[in-house]
Amino acid sequence: MKYYPASHTVLDVYEVNRAIEEIFAEHGRGKVQMPPKLYITLPTGDFRTMPAYVPGLHIAGVKIVNVHPQNREKHLPTVMALTVILDEDTGMPLAIINATTLTDMRTGGAGGVAAKYLAPTQSSTLGVVGSGRQALAQIAAITAECDVQEIRIWSKTPAHAEKLAALWKTHDAVGATLEKCCNCEIIVTTTPSRSPIIKDEWIHEGTHINAIGADAPGKEELDPQILLRSRVFVDDKDQAIHSGEINVPIRKGLFQAEDIAGTLGEVVLGRKKRESNDEITVFDSTGLAIQDLAMAHLVMERGEWQELSFPVHK
Amino acid sequence: MKYYPASHTVLDVYEVNRAIEEIFAEHGRGKVQMPPKLYITLPTGDFRTMPAYVPGLHIAGVKIVNVHPQNREKHLPTVMALTVILDEDTGMPLAIINATTLTDMRTGGAGGVAAKYLAPTQSSTLGVVGSGRQALAQIAAITAECDVQEIRIWSKTPAHAEKLAALWKTHDAVGATLEKCCNCEIIVTTTPSRSPIIKDEWIHEGTHINAIGADAPGKEELDPQILLRSRVFVDDKDQAIHSGEINVPIRKGLFQAEDIAGTLGEVVLGRKKRESNDEITVFDSTGLAIQDLAMAHLVMERGEWQELSFPVHK
Structure with a gap:
């Protein structure tokens, strides 16, 4: 052994x-x-x-x-x-x-793969909400897949955002407000939030969001209105319903299991895809065995x- | 670590x-x-x-x-x-x-504890069905709890029973037929059988049976008729229903979850017990985390x- x-x-x-x-x-x-x-x-x-x-x-x-x-x-x-x-x-x-x-790397990897297939364009600005280990892993994985021109990082503690940004000067990383982080083609959310911190009005058309933070019942980061005007892909349907970004909206009746657009596996196989430059796509990651x-x-x-x-x- | x-x-x-x-x-x-x-x-x-x-x-x-x-x-x-x-x-x-x-020892331990509380008398003959690692563990655990006067061991391959018996000469262990193994105060079944091998008519009143072998759906060792005239204790209700000795009889409608007399935990706490020398008791062990x-x-x-x-x- x-x-x-x-x-x-x-x-x-x-x-x-x-x-x-x-x-x-x-x-x-x-x-x-x-x-x-x-x-x-x-x-x-x-x-x-x-x-x-x-x-x-x-x-x-x-x-x-x-x-x-x-x-x-x-x-x-x-x-x-x-x-x-x-x-x-x-x-x-x-x-x-x-x-x-x-564990950080494999969760990052799912975000990288989701961005590869679902981001509206391969040349993007990346908004990162949160500045912990998973924020770092997402940046590493996504910059390996997409041509990221600028990275905007938000943290509850701005000094943490600046510290992470300092590691990514090659990609013009800067600390930013939450709203500015959301004005990007690719957004990653990595907080342990239990109530939505990303407002609906901040998210413009043609955005791809990796919703990473919610991985247990009761956790959510996005205003459920965002989900309603997005196509929501999940890593695994059962797990996402139980503990992903959609778990609270589903429990509240704001989102239905039938509203899930597909799984990342189906996207990788080409069975499902982004259908226009304008649509908002969400990848709801819970982390799979x-x-x-x-x-x-x-x-x-x-x-x-x-x-x-x-x-x-x- | x-x-x-x-x-x-x-x-x-x-x-x-x-x-x-x-x-x-x-x-x-x-x-x-x-x-x-x-x-x-x-x-x-x-x-x-x-x-x-x-x-x-x-x-x-x-x-x-x-x-x-x-x-x-x-x-x-x-x-x-x-x-x-x-x-x-x-x-x-x-x-x-x-x-x-x-794992062998902890499964043996549950059998030892069940025999301590449920065997009709502390001075017993022990019948052992099967001659593998779990048969050995059950003998060790039960002889540590009860005054075992004689051990009868059956194996599909009689030489295996003789080999195990040779380790327990202190307790007058011998190889025996299946029927003679069942003519004991304490019986332990440890086979991977998927159809009953213990006949109803072999089991006399006042016997205690540790049913160990069945630990997955589809496995069973006892004629379900034995369960119907016994008080059946389990290690855990959900696990026993799913994969214990009672799993096949329950699926066939021959035994009901409500027929379970109690758990070994309740027996250890004195909340449930053998109620007469004449009754047959069964301990259905699946093995708990x-x-x-x-x-x-x-x-x-x-x-x-x-x-x-x-x-x-x-």
């Missing part, structure tokens, strides 16, 4: 995007097993258990990931993760992977590992 | 039984979080993902366990397992445990471990 403590260092954002694209294609073809995530509530957070199997890649396993918003005070990331990979033929554990940074398997697959090809004994006979 | 490769070696069967008893008491009090196991189907087997949280023991985690019946040909166990434990306060992974032998957490708790107190780095900052 192999343990991969820090294998994200060997991965390139462009190849991550391709691996994520490939796994969404498998999802679009209906060739994956992925039951809904299981949530366990802890005193100050939760953890999610995400098993899946992708026969086409011969990879099966489980990601275990927590969300503890108060961890920052303890100098720990809010989100930490571990992936366990099993041999599809014997069920034996093959690999344990520190998936903490990989198969994305974690795609990352594990990459890591197991060439990440650094240490061997762990796994004695099974008495 | 600690890795425990072989910590079952430090555990004693009696203390395992006590830890299992304690965790079933927590279950009986309704003080655990344990969503239903998730099953993933692999080409020649399956794996199950089992998250849980027991606040009273401050332990949270996930067991991942496979079932691959053809593994014996590959000189591997049918069942292998890994448990991941998270810090309840931060969600950080604390421990990874090779839970392969621990909280049992795995109880084992992890023991292991983390004094198992041998190696430190693994788990870098989380970029």
Whole structure:
């Protein structure tokens, strides 16, 4: 059994995007097993258990990931993760992977793939709402897919936006107001908000939005009116209804499951697409276990590992 | 993060039984979080993902366990397992445990606890159906709780029964026919059977049966008539209905969920019990994630471990 403590260092954002694209294609073809995530509530957070199997890649396993918003005070990331990979033929554990940074990258990857297919033009201004780890991952993934001319970053704490912008001077990144961030061809929202912070009137026609922050029941970032004048794509219908950007509007009866335009897998396969330059598209990302398997697959090809004994006979 | 490769070696069967008893008491009090196991189907087997949280023991985690019946040909166990434990306060992974032998022991432990409370008398003859790893675990756990005078073991391959019996000469263990195994005060069934192999007429009044083998939809070992004249206790109602000994009879309408007499947790708490020497009691065991957490708790107190780095900052 192999343990991969820090294998994200060997991965390139462009190849991550391709691996994520490939796994969404498998999802679009209906060739994956992925039951809904299981949530366990802890005193100050939760953890999610995400098993899946992708026969086409011969990879099966489980990601275990927590969300503890108060961890920052303890100098720990809010989100930490571990992936366990099993041999599809014997069920034996093959690999344990520190998936903490990989989780950021695979969520970024879905955003990159969504922008590649759904952004109105390949030359864009990118608005980023939030300045945490996922904001960084989205910028990295999207700039690898699209010709981004300018990046506008908003944070509740403006100094955080400036700090992130300083890393992307190559793309003319600047701190900006929320409204200015929303006046872009591509917008990414990455906050843990539980009430809409993006106003309907800020969003112009021909925008693509990656709605990333909402990943649990009760979370939402966009005014539901935006959804009503958009075509809303999701990573997975069941998960999006349960915990994605659409979960609150659906519970309130403002949005219906039938209003979902399609899945990212269908988009990657060319079965669904942006239909005009004017329409607003939304990609509602919740994060899928198969994305974690795609990352594990990459890591197991060439990440650094240490061997762990796994004695099974008495 | 600690890795425990072989910590079952430090555990004693009696203390395992006590830890299992304690965790079933927590279950009986309704003080655990344990969503239903998730099953993933692999080409020649399956794996199950089992998250849980027991606040009273401050332990949270996930067991991942496979079932691959053809593994014996590959000189591997049918069942292998890994448990991941998270810090309840931060969600950080604390421990990874090779839970392969621990899985045998915790299932044995539930059988030992069930026999302690439900066997008609503490001085008994024990009939064991099957001669694999779980047969051995049940014998070890039950002989730690009850005064077993004689052990009768049946196997499809009689030489296997003789081999297991040779380990238990202290308890007058012998290979026996299926019918003679069933003429005992305590019976344990541990086969992967998908049709009843225990006949109704073989079971006399005042017997206690640990029905262990059925742990997935479609599996059953007992003639359903036995259930109808027994009081049937389960480890967990939802899991037993889904995949325990009662799953096939319930699907066929021969047994109803309302016919369940109670849970092992209620028995441990004294809320439910054997009510006469004459009645037949059945304990339907499916194996619970909280049992795995109880084992992890023991292991983390004094198992041998190696430190693994788990870098989380970029």
